[in-house]
Amino acid sequence: MNLDFAKADGLVTAVIQDYASGRVLMVGYMNEEAFRKTLETGCATFYSRSRGKLWVKGETSGHRLMVKEISTDCDGDALLVRVEALGPGVCHEGYQSCFFRKLDHGKWRIAEARAYDPSAVYGGKP
Amino acid sequence: MNLDFAKADGLVTAVIQDYASGRVLMVGYMNEEAFRKTLETGCATFYSRSRGKLWVKGETSGHRLMVKEISTDCDGDALLVRVEALGPGVCHEGYQSCFFRKLDHGKWRIAEARAYDPSAVYGGKP
Numbered sequence: 363m364n365l366d367f368a369k370a371d372g373l374v375t376a377v378i379q380d381y382a383s384g385r386v387l388m389v390g391y392m393n394e395e396a397f398r399k400t401l402e403t404g405c406a407t408f409y410s411r412s413r414g415k416l417w418v419k420g421e422t423s424g425h426r427l428m429v430k431e432i433s434t435d436c437d438g439d440a441l442l443v444r445v446e447a448l449g450p451g452v453c454h455e456g457y458q459s460c461f462f463r464k465l466d467h468g469k470w471r472i473a474e475a476r477a478y479d480p481s482a483v484y485g486g487k488p
Numbered sequence: 489m490n491l492d493f494a495k496a497d498g499l500v501t502a503v504i505q506d507y508a509s510g511r512v513l514m515v516g517y518m519n520e521e522a523f524r525k526t527l528e529t530g531c532a533t534f535y536s537r538s539r540g541k542l543w544v545k546g547e548t549s550g551h552r553l554m555v556k557e558i559s560t561d562c563d564g565d566a567l568l569v570r571v572e573a574l575g576p577g578v579c580h581e582g583y584q585s586c587f588f589r590k591l592d593h594g595k596w597r598i599a600e601a602r603a604y605d606p607s608a609v610y611g612g613k614p
Contacts, residue, residue, distance in 0.1 A: 363589070363596050369537070375515055377503050384510030389501055389566040401594075411495070434596055435586035436579050440515040442587040453562050460561035461568040463489070465527075470489050470560055 366438040367394050373409060374439050378452070381430040381444040387452040388460040390419070392441065404429050406443055423483045425449030451477035454484060492564040493520050499535060500565050504578070507556040507570040513578040514586040516545070518567065530555050532569055549609045551575030577603035580610060 365374055373391040380387055390408035392400065396416050399407040406427035407418045420426030427445040434441055453460040456476035464473040491500055499517040506513055516534035518526065522542050525533040532553035533544045546552030553571040560567055579586040582602035590599040 375501055377512055377515060379512055386503055386505055386512065386568050389503060389561060401591075432591040433587035433599070434589050434591070435515060436581050436583075436588070437586075440586075442512050455562050457562075460563075460566075461559035462562070463560050465558040465560070468527075473559070 363434075363438055365394075365397065365434060365441075369437075369439045373411070374441055376406070376408065376441040376443050378406060378427060379442060379444050381446055385459055386461060387427075387445070387447060387458070388419075397441075400429060400432075400443070406445060419452075420448060423449060423454075425452060425483075427452070449478070454480060456480040456483075489560075489564055491520075491523065491560060491567075495563075495565045499537070500567055502532070502534065502567045502569055504532060504553060505568060505570050507572055511585055512587060513553075513571070513573060513584070514545075523567075526555060526558075526569070532571060545578075546574060549575060549580075551578060551609075553578070575604070580606060582606040582609075 367374060372393045376390045376392050378387045391411055393409040396407045396409045405418055406429060407416060410417050426448045429443060429445055431444040432441055451458045456478050458477045462472055462474050463470040493500060498519045502516045502518050504513045517537055519535040522533045522535045531544055532555060533542060536543050552574045555569060555571055557570040558567055577584045582604050584603045588598055588600050589596040
C-alpha cells in the first residue's frame, strides 16, 4: 500500500504520540516532502497549512521530535508517529502537549500547568 | 475559546484514543453537527469526507466509542477524544486499531493479528 496524499490536498494527518508515556502530544500535517524528510532525518517534519511551507518541529525551540515508530491507518491517509520528545514541551504555548484544554461542563478549561516559559524559548520569533 | 471549524472546510480532526490502554485507535473528522451529536449522545460521531454525511461509529458493528474525555489543541482545530471502545476492534478491516500497519525498512507491514472477522460483523454492508 501507499500513503494517500490525494484525498486531502496533498496532505496526510500525523498524530504525534510520546513513545514512553503514550500521551498524544500534537497533530500536524505532512505532504510527501515532509514525510520524506521525516524519514531521512528521523525528526518529525510537517507542512504548515497556514504558512504554506515545511517546518521541522523544534527548529527554533530545540524541542525536536525524534521518530521511534511510524504506523499508518487502514485507508493510508493518516500517520501515527511515536516519538521521543526532546525538551519539556511540544506546544508553543509552553505546555507538554498541545492538548492542554479539556472540555469541562461545556467549557474548555486549561487542565495542567505550563512545562516551560514560551517567551524564554521562542522570544520574539513566531 | 471556540473550536475552529473554519480552517479546514468545516471540519476538525478527531484523534480517538483508548482511555484505558492509551492506544490510538483511529482518526476521524467532525463538523459542528457531529461534534454536537458526540456531546449529546456520548458516542463518537464523525463526518465522513468520502460519503459526505454523519456517521455514528459502531452503528452497524455495535463497536461504539463511548466518550470519557475530550481535549482540544492550542489552535482549536483538533480534538483528542479518549474513549471506552465497545467491541474487539475499531477498524472495519477487523483490527483493534486502524493503525495496524507499521513502517518497516521502507515498507508498510501488518504488525498484528485481526481482533475479529469483519465479514461476520459487517456482512455485505459497506
